[in-house]
Amino acid sequence: MSEALAPADEEGVVTALAEAYDAGVPLEISGRGSKRGMLRPVQAARGLSVAGHAGITLYSPQELVIAAKAGTRLDEIEAAVAAHGQHLIAEPPDLSGVLGVRAPQTLGGVVAANLSGPRRIAGGATRDHVLGVRAVNGRGELIRSGGRVLKNVTGLDLCKLLSGSHGTLAVLTEITLKVLPAPERCGTVTLTGIDPTKGVAALSAALGSPYGVSAAAYLPAGAAARVPALAWLGAAVALVRVEDFAPSVAYRTEKLRQELARFGRTELLDDGASRNAWRAVRDALPLRGEEGAIWRVSVRPSAAPAAAAAVVGAFGARWFMDWGGGLIWIAGPPSEAAHDAVVAAARAGGGTWMLLRAPDGLRAAASVIPQEPPALARITSAVKAAFDPKGILNPGRMYPGV
Amino acid sequence: MIAQPAPKQEVLARRDAIVAGLRRLLPESGVIAEPIRLRPYETDGLAAYRQPPLAVALPETTEQVAAVLRFLHEEGVRIIPRGAGTSLSGGALPMADAVVVGLMRLNRILAIDYADRCATVQAGVTNIGITQAVQGTGFFYAPDPSSQLACMIGGNVGMNSGGAHCLRYGVTANNLLGLKIVTVSGEIIDIGGAHLDAAGYDWLGLLTGSEGQLAVVTEVTVRILRGPEGARAMLAAFRANEVAGACVDAIISSGIIPVALEFMDRPAIHACEAFAHAGYPLDAEAMLIIEVEGSPAEQDFLLSRIREICERHDPISLKVSQSAEESAAIWKGRKGAFGAVGRISPDYLCMDGTIPTGRLPEVLRRIGEMSERYGLKVANIFHAGDGNLHPLIMFDANDPDSFARAERFGADVLRLCVEVGGCLTGEHGVGVEKRDLMDAQFTPTDLAQQRRIKDAFDPLWLLNPSKVFPLVETLKQAA
Numbered sequence: 001m002s003e004a005l006a007p008a009d010e011e012g013v014v015t016a017l018a019e020a021y022d023a024g025v026p027l028e029i030s031g032r033g034s035k036r037g038m039l040r041p042v043q044a045a046r047g048l049s050v051a052g053h054a055g056i057t058l059y060s061p062q063e064l065v066i067a068a069k070a071g072t073r074l075d076e077i078e079a080a081v082a083a084h085g086q087h088l089i090a091e092p093p094d095l096s097g098v099l100g101v102r103a104p105q106t107l108g109g110v111v112a113a114n115l116s117g118p119r120r121i122a123g124g125a126t127r128d129h130v131l132g133v134r135a136v137n138g139r140g141e142l143i144r145s146g147g148r149v150l151k152n153v154t155g156l157d158l159c160k161l162l163s164g165s166h167g168t169l170a171v172l173t174e175i176t177l178k179v180l181p182a183p184e185r186c187g188t189v190t191l192t193g194i195d196p197t198k199g200v201a202a203l204s205a206a207l208g209s210p211y212g213v214s215a216a217a218y219l220p221a222g223a224a225a226r227v228p229a230l231a232w233l234g235a236a237v238a239l240v241r242v243e244d245f246a247p248s249v250a251y252r253t254e255k256l257r258q259e260l261a262r263f264g265r266t267e268l269l270d271d272g273a274s275r276n277a278w279r280a281v282r283d284a285l286p287l288r289g290e291e292g293a294i295w296r297v298s299v300r301p302s303a304a305p306a307a308a309a310a311v312v313g314a315f316g317a318r319w320f321m322d323w324g325g326g327l328i329w330i331a332g333p334p335s336e337a338a339h340d341a342v343v344a345a346a347r348a349g350g351g352t353w354m355l356l357r358a359p360d361g362l363r364a365a366a367s368v369i370p371q372e373p374p375a376l377a378r379i380t381s382a383v384k385a386a387f388d389p390k391g392i393l394n395p396g397r398m399y400p401g402v
Numbered sequence: 403m404i405a406q407p408a409p410k411q412e413v414l415a416r417r418d419a420i421v422a423g424l425r426r427l428l429p430e431s432g433v434i435a436e437p438i439r440l441r442p443y444e445t446d447g448l449a450a451y452r453q454p455p456l457a458v459a460l461p462e463t464t465e466q467v468a469a470v471l472r473f474l475h476e477e478g479v480r481i482i483p484r485g486a487g488t489s490l491s492g493g494a495l496p497m498a499d500a501v502v503v504g505l506m507r508l509n510r511i512l513a514i515d516y517a518d519r520c521a522t523v524q525a526g527v528t529n530i531g532i533t534q535a536v537q538g539t540g541f542f543y544a545p546d547p548s549s550q551l552a553c554m555i556g557g558n559v560g561m562n563s564g565g566a567h568c569l570r571y572g573v574t575a576n577n578l579l580g581l582k583i584v585t586v587s588g589e590i591i592d593i594g595g596a597h598l599d600a601a602g603y604d605w606l607g608l609l610t611g612s613e614g615q616l617a618v619v620t621e622v623t624v625r626i627l628r629g630p631e632g633a634r635a636m637l638a639a640f641r642a643n644e645v646a647g648a649c650v651d652a653i654i655s656s657g658i659i660p661v662a663l664e665f666m667d668r669p670a671i672h673a674c675e676a677f678a679h680a681g682y683p684l685d686a687e688a689m690l691i692i693e694v695e696g697s698p699a700e701q702d703f704l705l706s707r708i709r710e711i712c713e714r715h716d717p718i719s720l721k722v723s724q725s726a727e728e729s730a731a732i733w734k735g736r737k738g739a740f741g742a743v744g745r746i747s748p749d750y751l752c753m754d755g756t757i758p759t760g761r762l763p764e765v766l767r768r769i770g771e772m773s774e775r776y777g778l779k780v781a782n783i784f785h786a787g788d789g790n791l792h793p794l795i796m797f798d799a800n801d802p803d804s805f806a807r808a809e810r811f812g813a814d815v816l817r818l819c820v821e822v823g824g825c826l827t828g829e830h831g832v833g834v835e836k837r838d839l840m841d842a843q844f845t846p847t848d849l850a851q852q853r854r855i856k857d858a859f860d861p862l863w864l865l866n867p868s869k870v871f872p873l874v875e876t877l878k879q880a881a
Contacts, residue, residue: 149756151756151828152828182657
């Protein structure tokens with residue numbers, strides 16, 4: 001691959017893509033490349049990085065909005081909002097540990113991959129908080145959607161369509177996000193020594209309570225042992241988090257302990273231990289150091305224990321669950337047989353999968369995300385063509401030929 | 403008046419054959435073609451616009467919807483999807499050569515799953531119907547548009563409906579897990595399911611709020627939430643819009659996000675008080691209704707903090723509810739606002755722009771100036787936390803000049819919203835009403851991109867035509 005294009009501004013992105021369109025040259029789109037290993041390998045003649053197009057362009061804390069250029073480092077945005085007592089609602093993960101990269105991630109990358117952390121289950125996904133985008137399509141045209149206000153239904157919602165499209169429809173150049181006040185305190189109720197089925201039932205009970213649970217996870221003993229804030233429990237653990245003003249956290253964690261006592265022995269993690277534990281869950285640290293492949297499987301929570309048991313039975317998977325059981329992180333050998341077992345487990349749970357990390361060979365050969373039924377696949381191809389008629393943007397990243 | 407394109411004469415000429423074709427696909431009562439029985443379908447919540455359709459089809463199953471769409475697509479007939487017909491932007495307005503496909507007979511709740519906190523319902527179930535089905539166990543469906551007694555979930559998806567509590571719980575798009583859709587050519591596709599964040603492009607996000615331009619929704623899987631232990635409201639009245647606006651900023655800056663934060667200006671306060679006798683302060687220029695949730699102790703904690711903030715803004719009056727009854731009384735006027743304005747004016751247009759919240763005082767001042775210039779009264783209701791502004795422009799529909807002025811006034815308000823950094827519509831949709839204002843917010847390139855997406859789903863532009871996109875562009879497309 002020849003040297004990557006690195007436009008310093010939006011105009012530069014427009015020019016680069018207009019030239020690539022004219023010449024029909026496919027490009028691999030990236031920020032700092034931290035997610036290059038996700039999904040399928042891209043077959044492209046050149047790279048285009050928006051890392052040089054960086055900086056916060058608007059931050060209005062009392063209006064709950066922040067806007068930044070796509071190449072802005074996410075940690076810079078997190079620090080800027082933290083300075084005003086606010087946070088990113090979807091709690092996007094930093095997957096550099098499991099992806100085995102050192103590069104810091106950019107806002108554009110997080111939105112393009114629609115990555116959300118534990119708070120997704122209560123506060124919505126990253127895509128739910130994308131209020132506005134500026135982007136350049138595969139024809140080299142600047143397009144805009146949404147804006148900088150919290151409520152907006154004007155025209156088709158390209159903010160959501162481009163979120164999670166992995167750079168295959170347009171190159172994001174600037175993104176406006178909704179933010180919220182960060183909680184004053186967080187606390188976590190743990191249930192130890194509980195099996196996955198009872199664990200998910202406990203998480204469902206907590207999420208179905210009136211106590212405003214903001215995250216719910218289950219870690220088998222081996223996974224819990226890898227999280228310093230949880231290792232001392234010495235057993236499998238179900239975790240339930242509350243975030244709010246301090247008196248509310250004290251009240252609600254106590255109520256949750258009463259509610260969950262019927263499932264087993266409860267403990268309370270204080271603010272500091274909670275933050276450490278949930279950061280580990282967010283970043284999939286229980287799977288850090290695992291060789292081989294990593295999958296994220298999304299199923300209805302009640303189907304998760306069976307899905308986990310299936311992959312454990314098939315290839316001795318290492319795993320843990322977030323999102324009340326709705327998200328299963330799985331590690332195992334990078335083989336087609338293991339992948340097929342994950343796919344079967346996800347399908348049996350009525351859900352979906354993503355092969356997050358694997359050697360190039362498996363990523364190129366396997367369905368890294370589910371193939372769509374023919375009627376939907378035709379729409380995918382038509383919408384792809386509506387943005388990128390020559391297929392120059394991250395070709396093959398999500399599906400072969402798209 | 404907003405212009406509609408001429409009907410296709412060749413379709414009108416085939417009317418009897420089209421109706422006969424529909425009758426072959428649907429039960430006897432599922433096709434309406436008699437002019438007198440088409441009248442209920444000639445308009446929606448934007449009642450100034452009326453046009454009976456060619457016919458109405460009322461399928462009872464997804465398969466019947468698919469059969470009807472396949473037939474109409476083959477015949478080249480325009481299709482108007484319709485739920486309860488409560489759109490305030492003319493989203494369900496028919497055309498003379500179009501068939502209305504009404505989803506109201508798909509009215510069954512198919513599954514409720516409390517463990518996984520979701521429910522699957524057909525498109526014709528009402529918004530309140532979902533909450534009613536689950537509230538016995540303390541759950542609810544969060545988006546609560548004012549029309550929730552009548553409006554249907556399929557229409558909520560079409561318009562991405564909001565409500566008074568979306569500051570805390572989000573709008574329709576944030577509360578969906580799955581859809582069953584029928585494409586214009588009659589293919590049935592499942593999107594998402596009971597799990598979060600389906601892989602692939604975000605069809606759920608794109609279809610929600612697409613105003614029937616891309617597909618017809620027949621089933622919806624929504625998230626249901628467990629309700630809080632309780633909720634309580636307070637009322638704070640101020641001597642100027644600027645002061646009330648500053649108070650809203652101070653509440654948000656303190657780290658409190660109330661579940662509702664509603665703003666009413668002086669004309670709105672007076673109209674609502676005359677209607678509901680809710681005890682609103684008539685000497686105030688602006689009033690806030692603020693609601694918080696939690697246990698009684700948590701409510702006390704939050705309301706006392708908010709009260710302290712309000713007291714720093716020189717309030718004319720403060721009233722913190724001590725009971726569910728007092729909270730209901732505080733809400734009574736606001737919830738009856740549309741009816742209240744309807745009592746003091748023969749007709750009104752309900753506008754729906756969104757503005758950056760910091761620009762509220764300036765925007766209200768300029769709306770006041772427009773009110774004088776157009777000689778029409780206006781009352782402003784504002785979802786203050788999220789910037790969604792509802793000016794109610796009062797006019798007399800029997801006076802064509804009054805209606806014309808009201809429409810120009812409304813368009814000026816929406817252009818003002820865009821000018822200050824906001825948008826044309828926060829929750830009502832573009833529909834017919836704001837179609838020709840789209841170029842105030844979007845560049846030709848932006849709109850061309852949206853039109854190419856429409857092309858991908860509906861190449862013949864048969865689905866809900868002459869809405870959302872500026873008409874001149876639509877006609878070019880059809881040519």
